[in-house]
Amino acid sequence: MIAEIGHFALILALALAVVQSTLPLIGAWRNNAAWMAISRPAVTGQFVFISIAFACLMYAYVVSDFSVANVFENSHSAKPLLYKFTGVWGNHEGSMVLWVWILALYGMAVAAFGGNLPPALRARVLAIQGLIGLGFLVFLLATSNPFLRLDPVPLNGRDLNPLLQDPGLAFHPPLLYFGYVGLSVAFSFAVAALIEGKVDPAWARWVRPWSLLSWSALTGGIVLGSWWAYYELGWGGFWFWDPVENASFMPWLMATALLHSAIVAEKRDALKSWTVLLAILGFSLSLMGTFLVRSGMLTSVHSFAADPARGVFILGFLVVVVGGSLTLYAWRAPSLRSSGRFRPVSREGALVINNLLLVTGCATVFIGTLYPLILDAISGEKVSVGPPFFESSFVWIMAPLFLLAAAGPLMAWKRADLPGVTQRLTIAFAAAAAAAILLVALKGGPWGAILGLTIAAWLIGGVAAEFIERLRLFRVPLIDSFRRARVLPRSAWGMSLAHAGVAILIAGGVGATNWQTESVQVMEVGERVEVAGYDFTLASLTDSQGPNYDVRRGEFTVDQDGERIATLHPEKRKYWVQGMDTTEAAIRTTWIADIYVAIGDPATSGGIAVRIYHNPLVPWIWFGAIIMVAGGLISLSDRRHRVGAPSRARRKSTPAQPTEPAQPAQPAQPAESRSDT
Amino acid sequence: MKRKQRRLLFVGLGMAALGIAAALILFAFDDNLVFFFSPTEVQAREFSPDQRVRIGGLVEEGSVVRDSDGLTFRFNITDLSEIVAVSYTGVLPDLFDEGQGVVAEGHMRGGTFQAVEILAKHDENYMPREVADALKASGQWQGDEAE
Numbered sequence: 001m002i003a004e005i006g007h008f009a010l011i012l013a014l015a016l017a018v019v020q021s022t023l024p025l026i027g028a029w030r031n032n033a034a035w036m037a038i039s040r041p042a043v044t045g046q047f048v049f050i051s052i053a054f055a056c057l058m059y060a061y062v063v064s065d066f067s068v069a070n071v072f073e074n075s076h077s078a079k080p081l082l083y084k085f086t087g088v089w090g091n092h093e094g095s096m097v098l099w100v101w102i103l104a105l106y107g108m109a110v111a112a113f114g115g116n117l118p119p120a121l122r123a124r125v126l127a128i129q130g131l132i133g134l135g136f137l138v139f140l141l142a143t144s145n146p147f148l149r150l151d152p153v154p155l156n157g158r159d160l161n162p163l164l165q166d167p168g169l170a171f172h173p174p175l176l177y178f179g180y181v182g183l184s185v186a187f188s189f190a191v192a193a194l195i196e197g198k199v200d201p202a203w204a205r206w207v208r209p210w211s212l213l214s215w216s217a218l219t220g221g222i223v224l225g226s227w228w229a230y231y232e233l234g235w236g237g238f239w240f241w242d243p244v245e246n247a248s249f250m251p252w253l254m255a256t257a258l259l260h261s262a263i264v265a266e267k268r269d270a271l272k273s274w275t276v277l278l279a280i281l282g283f284s285l286s287l288m289g290t291f292l293v294r295s296g297m298l299t300s301v302h303s304f305a306a307d308p309a310r311g312v313f314i315l316g317f318l319v320v321v322v323g324g325s326l327t328l329y330a331w332r333a334p335s336l337r338s339s340g341r342f343r344p345v346s347r348e349g350a351l352v353i354n355n356l357l358l359v360t361g362c363a364t365v366f367i368g369t370l371y372p373l374i375l376d377a378i379s380g381e382k383v384s385v386g387p388p389f390f391e392s393s394f395v396w397i398m399a400p401l402f403l404l405a406a407a408g409p410l411m412a413w414k415r416a417d418l419p420g421v422t423q424r425l426t427i428a429f430a431a432a433a434a435a436a437i438l439l440v441a442l443k444g445g446p447w448g449a450i451l452g453l454t455i456a457a458w459l460i461g462g463v464a465a466e467f468i469e470r471l472r473l474f475r476v477p478l479i480d481s482f483r484r485a486r487v488l489p490r491s492a493w494g495m496s497l498a499h500a501g502v503a504i505l506i507a508g509g510v511g512a513t514n515w516q517t518e519s520v521q522v523m524e525v526g527e528r529v530e531v532a533g534y535d536f537t538l539a540s541l542t543d544s545q546g547p548n549y550d551v552r553r554g555e556f557t558v559d560q561d562g563e564r565i566a567t568l569h570p571e572k573r574k575y576w577v578q579g580m581d582t583t584e585a586a587i588r589t590t591w592i593a594d595i596y597v598a599i600g601d602p603a604t605s606g607g608i609a610v611r612i613y614h615n616p617l618v619p620w621i622w623f624g625a626i627i628m629v630a631g632g633l634i635s636l637s638d639r640r641h642r643v644g645a646p647s648r649a650r651r652k653s654t655p656a657q658p659t660e661p662a663q664p665a666q667p668a669q670p671a672e673s674r675s676d677t
Numbered sequence: 678m679k680r681k682q683r684r685l686l687f688v689g690l691g692m693a694a695l696g697i698a699a700a701l702i703l704f705a706f707d708d709n710l711v712f713f714f715s716p717t718e719v720q721a722r723e724f725s726p727d728q729r730v731r732i733g734g735l736v737e738e739g740s741v742v743r744d745s746d747g748l749t750f751r752f753n754i755t756d757l758s759e760i761v762a763v764s765y766t767g768v769l770p771d772l773f774d775e776g777q778g779v780v781a782e783g784h785m786r787g788g789t790f791q792a793v794e795i796l797a798k799h800d801e802n803y804m805p806r807e808v809a810d811a812l813k814a815s816g817q818w819q820g821d822e823a824e
Contacts, residue, residue, distance in 0.1 A: 234768075234771075341683075343683075344686055363698060364702055368702075382712065384711045384713065386709060389705045389710075390705075392701065392704065393698070393702050396701055522748060583771055600769070604743055609747060609748060611768055
């Protein structure tokens with residue numbers, strides 16, 4: 001019964017999506033306020049019904065209702081409760097329900113926060129959201145119905161892939177989807193603007209918070225997946241340039257570009273049609289990622305069981321969405337005129353180059369990812385494109401971007417004073433030089449690593465320079481700087497944080513790829529090996545049982561110079577239902593490096609295969625990413641980003657005014673208050 | 678600067694960026710494309726010892742032997758019509774098993790494939806697509822779809 005309610009709720013949501021995607025569009029075209037207004041109740045209804053369906057599916061998982069085929073295939077009564085919940089999206093059908101639910105949630109958020117959007121624009125945006133929802137709901141009901149029943153009812157299920165029974169991976173898909181689907185809002189705004197033939201700074205101001213939210217979620221989702229791969233796959237690596245990783249990375253690159261170009265569109269009324277194009281491409285790439293993952297064309301942990309009908313459907317949908325929106329773009333974009341003028345050396349110019357580099361980088365990832373598929377389709381030859389390709393193309397395109405990221409925020413809008421900017425970057429030059437000298441003296445190489453870390457130091461120096469500049473640190477009394485810091489817009493804090501996070505992440509990635517020490521050997525209990533200056537002793541090996549698996553647990557003691565610094569417990573699990581092994585690495589972080597131990601199979605001679613890694617700077621990858629996400633969210637909380645909801649913003653900011661003593665001083669420095677991100 | 682000049686400058690910059698990217702891509706492709714072969718194809722051609730390739734098929738039943746050092750494995754990869762002997766030193770992935778699909782990356786040296794990396798499937802009913810195709814090509818495919 002519950003499953004049928006869920007199924008029925010999905011059908012009702014589909015019916016509402018039809019309403020939402022047609023009537024408001026016609027209403028906006030014929031200027032019929034009543035038809036336009038339908039979009040809001042329709043979007044709410046859609047959200048309610050998809051929520052019901054989602055809850056029904058979740059209920060079926062929690063009570064282990066194996067009469068539902070989807071539950072039978074992906075769950076088991078002995079599975080821990082957390083994974084009964086998260087197992088809902090650990091498979092194709094369930095993850096599509098999560099996808100449409102998030103889409104409906106975003107639609108509702110646009111309706112709720114878009115109170116002061118012009119009614120026609122709001123109606124069109126919601127109608128485009130409705131169209132996307134319509135496409136996915138048809139896909140779900142026609143090819144991927146999660147509520148199909150089984151008869152006779154099996155006694156127990158086939159369990160969730162044990163690799164996915166992990167807290168890191170449990171929340172990776174929802175975050176990633178928040179990011180992917182968030183780009184649909186920017187897309188809908190872009191298409192609506194093309195229909196209206198009007199893009200103004202207000203439009204860009206509405207688009208920015210959505211892109212920011214989606215970018216933050218995408219960053220978090222990608223990094224969570226990378227962290228999972230790091231500790232769960234037992235290889236000590238964190239990024240493999242796997243096609244599916246790339247599929248999430250490309251929308252991220254586009255979202256990053258969009259984030260920056262929307263600033264120019266908002267503040268300077270320039271780059272408007274370019275911003276629209278980025279919004280279209282960003283969402284198109286996230287659809288393409290969905291297509292690649294679900295069509296069975298890739299060999300990866302992410303591949304869901306392949307069904308050609310699904311691949312064909314999503315490919316068709318992709319063609320309609322990308323083709324349709326790009327055609328609309330080609331037709332309408334020439335009418336989008338920008339009024340903002342600027343010199344090549346200016347903040348705008350720097351952001352244009354930022355966009356060029358990000359888009360070019362995205363293009364190289366795109367080619368590296370799709371080339372094997374294209375070659376296979378054309379000639380039947382099978383190739384793979386591995387990390388070396390991306391390291392010798394993409395990385396080189398990103399390097400100038402990071403150099404520029406230090407200088408860009410110091411440049412003035414319209415025309416910047418290059419010698420002045422160079423002078424203000426003294427601290428960045430100093431940081432880079434110090435890092436380079438120190439690294440050559442201490443490490444001596446490889447030179448790629450030294451270059452990478454020097455760039456990271458340069459970027460951190462640039463962030464510091466920009467911060468000092470904003471606060472007039474050392475030039476005005478400290479108390480004035482402090483006051484400036486308090487009134488600094490949150491978006492400025494957000495930008496500085498995000499850029500600093502990027503620098504830390506680069507440092508982590510560069511250090512990890514260049515200075516990893518790996519040691520693989522067979523060890524018997526009591527045996528000791530030395531890796532990177534640490535002594536590892538296998539103290540014991542014990543066999544026991546977890547909730548739904550057998551586990552072999554090793555105990556390693558780690559000593560440095562005769563002093564005990566850690567006891568590590570790596571595990572090898574064998575899950576009962578699927579008979580599958582998983583590796584649980586044990587990691588001890590010193591905040592500068594990770595000590596990483598994983599165990600493998602027992603050797604015939606007794607003893608066990610052991611992998612030990614010393615991974616310098618890996619923890620910085622995770623810190624950097626957390627700081628980036630924090631930067632995105634702080635920027636999102638900026639008062640000016642809430643213009644979409646003026647009533648709320650006013651309510652919040654009015655009482656806040658008196659508590660900010662330096663607020664009245666702001667008009668006195670218009671240059672600074674304008675020059676935020 | 679005039680509007681037209683500015684646009685020209687940025688278009689020029691864009692072209693330059695794409696040109697550099699294209700050059701980098703071609704340069705990177707040159708060294709880093711790894712071709713995939715089935716055991717039948719491997720036996721039918723010569724490989725230089727430096728050429729990095731991927732081979733794929735099933736791990737032949739009963740062929741996995743572990744050397745006394747406990748870390749070197751020898752096994753055969755088969756497409757059920759030809760076999761290739763493989764040696765690999767390291768820890769095999771969790772899902773490596775006899776009779777299961779596998780992809781190995783490495784070099785063909787002296788009649789033995791010296792693998793530097795072993796990729797196994799990620800769940801029990803998933804077959805790497807290349808392996809499924811290789812089995813189909815050798816006429817030994819039993820399953821009905823690439824699952």
